[in-house]
Amino acid sequence: MTETTRPRHQTPGPLEDVVLGVDTHKDIHVAAVITMTGSLLDTRSFPTTEDGYRQLLAWASAFGRLQRAGVECTGSYGAALTRYLHREGITVTEVNQPDKDTRRRRGKTDAIDAAAAAQAVLSGRATATAKTGDGPVEAIRMFKMAKVSPTKSRSQAVNQLKAVLVAADPALREALTGLSNSKLIRKCSELEAADDTAPAVAARHTLRARADRQRGEPLATRRAQVPVIT
Structure with a gap:
């Protein structure tokens, strides 16, 4: 109104x-x-x-x-x-x-x-002609936004995975060291729960959950495998 x-x-x-x-x-x-x-x-x-x-x-x-x-x-x-x-x-x-x-x-x-x-x-204090916002420049800006957003998200995911690995047990860290970013995400998504100490269990679950979110896989299918740490 x-x-x-x-x-x-x-x-x-x-x-x-x-x-x-x-x-x-x-x-x-x-x-x-x-x-x-x-x-x-x-x-x-x-x-x-x-x-x-x-x-x-x-x-x-x-x-x-x-x-x-x-x-x-x-x-x-x-x-x-x-x-x-x-x-x-x-x-x-x-x-x-x-x-x-x-x-x-x-x-x-x-x-x-x-x-x-x-x-x-x-x-005359304001003299800058406003951009039309309807030409090819605006279209390119939108396309760039669509491209940068997932790229930024992927970079953040990889950085988070590597941050978890820094404090992980040596065996797990060595198994995932030296991989390309895409292979690291795939390998982390394939991690299975292990009968190990609480930090190791937490690290595996965190790596797997973060990799699943990056790959767009629903976590509901893996809820049964979420470890219970006592």
Whole structure:
């Protein structure tokens, strides 16, 4: 649901330029519209949905000719809104959040931050054009994330296995020394419970459980083999 407020100033003519400012959040965006002289016209909040973006643009455009917008967090919370505004022909400028001293002087509310974003564009303080986020660079970034995440997880798993082996009994440690990472994970997954001292039993179970998680195998099938250490 949008949050409505009464216009605080006289609405300009339909051909007069206005500037939009947006303070972005996860679930709502708070928008403000100002005139070319810096007068605040109105503020309103909109949900971060496709319909919410349409409502935001229609609301802002009703005040005059909208060609520029200042948006906070264009790479995260404001990314989807930035793409939408770009597609609608609006030039979006990335606006950094004000520093703490500035916020203390003028107060801190979402509406104030939204108006400050518009003022930053109007004054020229904010000049960096926001990335569109819809081209091949963004696609490559997503693919890289998908690749790096499992690679990082695998590296962490191998490091954990090797950390357990450092303190394991010599026989177990020597049996798993010198293996490649893939062979180490496979060998650890194949470890069986042994009638041994408590630390040795714990080491085998830990190695096997961590290797199973890395290989994506369900642990439920091995629950019957979980050792009971007394």
